[in-house]
Amino acid sequence: MRIDKFLKVSRLLKRRTIANEACDGGRVQVNGRTVKPSCQLKVGDIVEIGFNSGTVKFEVLELKETVKKEQAENLYRIIVD
Numbered sequence: 001m002r003i004d005k006f007l008k009v010s011r012l013l014k015r016r017t018i019a020n021e022a023c024d025g026g027r028v029q030v031n032g033r034t035v036k037p038s039c040q041l042k043v044g045d046i047v048e049i050g051f052n053s054g055t056v057k058f059e060v061l062e063l064k065e066t067v068k069k070e071q072a073e074n075l076y077r078i079i080v081d
Contacts, residue, residue: 001063003028003047004037009064011072012049012056022049046079057081 001009004019007028013019022028023037027050030039041047041060048057058076067075 001041001065002037003030003035003039003041006041006060006063006075007049009067009072010075011069012058012076027051047076 004016004023007013007019007022008016013022019028020037023035023039026034028035029048030041030045032046041063043060043063045060046057047060048055057079059079060075061077062075064075
C-alpha cells in the first residue's frame, strides 16, 4: 500500500492530498529514509512524520484498504522514544 493512502486510511492525516504534500515536503520517513508519496509500505515498517509541533513515530501493524474510524488505531502502534 502507498504511504499516502495509508496515512489517510489510518486517519493520521485527514486527507490524501495533505499526505502527498507532507511526503513531497520531506516530512515523512520510512525506516530512516525520506520517501515520496508512492513509497510502498510493508507490515513492520517504522514511519516518522514531522509536524510543526514535533514528530510522530509509529510501526505499521496492518495494511487495509478501508477501515471504520474505531478500527483505524489498530493499523499502527505509536513508538515513544
